[in-house]
Amino acid sequence: MDKVLSFHQGRLPLLVSMPHAGLKLTPAVRDGLVPAARSLPDTDWHIPRLYDFVRGMGASVVAAEYSRFVIDLNRPEDDQPLYVGATTGLFPATLFDGEPLFEHGKVPSAAERAGYLESIWRPYHDTLRNELARLKAEFGYALLWDAHSIRSHVPHLFDGKLPDFNLGTFNGASCDAELAERLKAVCAGALGYTHVLNGRFKGGHITRHYGDPAQDIHAVQLELAQSTYMEEVEPFTYREDLAEPTQGVLRGLLEEVLGWAQRRYN
Template sequence: MDKVLSFHQGRLPLLISMPHAGLGLTQAVREGLVDQAQSLPDTDWHIPRLYDFARELGASVVAAEYSRFVIDLNRPDDDKPLYAGATTGLYPATLFEGEPLFKHGKEPSADERKAYLEQIWRPYHETIQRELARLREAFGYALLWDAHSIRSLIPHLFDGKLPDFNLGTFNGASCDAELAERLQGACAEAQGYSHVLNGRFKGGHITRHYGNPAEHIHAVQLELAQSTYMEEVEPFAYREDLAQPTQAVLRALLETLLAWGRERYGK
């Protein structure tokens, strides 16, 4: 495999994970995709650009290089479903609209997918594990922000239009309740934006697996409606006029996260 992730080590007790921002494809996946999947429509588009202030803020950042069409880094390695109803798995077989992802008989082989698990999925999760362990040892706690985005209208996955900011804490299991309340407050102060806590998106594998308040690791997923910062149709253009005010809200959320940690743990 080529480079499977990018990682930047910061100076604060915060790790930002971007598991669905990658655009890389293996040869088998590229050759097998149906025509409507060639543009990678289910990507979390422009997430590294949207969070380009995070390094200056002092956060550590890990981002995927390969597309979720190769392997989904936010699913468990045993591929157990995380949501009731329509969803996608460790090795996605459908687009978000429910249509087949691969041409008939052109899916990657079992051996190829085993290689994706070992050479793409595992390094990403080993990076998260190491960095959270380092942060907890250095600060006494660690904060994990799992950064996602999605089209605001996908009838196959959810009814109606998605709220702008969709916070997920696995129904309160992945982070302290007071922290979740403060994040909701920060969203409520952002005029012109809607938000929800533990709505359609409660947090995927990363949030659920690593968030452990009893061990002083607090994890939150944000599923951001793409209508807040980009065009949701091809060519999926970044909209600076939309993105700038949205970035201000994102910064406020991360600063709220960090301020809570300093108050709770003293550093």
């Protein structure tokens, strides 16, 4: 049976989602990619490794196996745009630099893409929904952390250099305002790093769809600049010297999420 995701069930009311970490390709996608896309440059590289401490903390973890070049798990199934201006869709047609993703005439067929929606997108979202429901039933609330990363310079998508930590709460709609402020404070206390709340990245479909503070489900997206933990050019090498201090900040953020919720609900 094709493995489309990995899932670990934890013991805390926290689920960490990694929708863009996958590297697998279907034959139709693999055979159609332009040469510049074959190294999968727009991947959220090494995110499972960077967050490898969260299982030890007791969090649940779900991570994609398939590349976003096959189907983007952080986009709605109706493919409505999430951002004004340059963006990518449920079935990406371009690289982050705006260049075509597929060779002319080699885009996967509508039938193939319908299959990706059913066999890859839907199981991931079923897992998210079911685990959040389980956490809420057990604890009375649920916490969702959507873990992403991106090159710090992508002129087609944003101007200049991206801040290191880009927190997104869909302009306050996906989590409690106090929690967002506490996360900003953690980032502000992380010497040598920059941060922003609801800047260029406000949270994608996962954050917007599942975050519901009125129902005690709090969702936060973190878009992390890849310069904080890896080389941003091929072969996209993981840099332990950069990653270790960044992991310290990530741990602090997740501990703040858990601590805030415990104080709020217990």
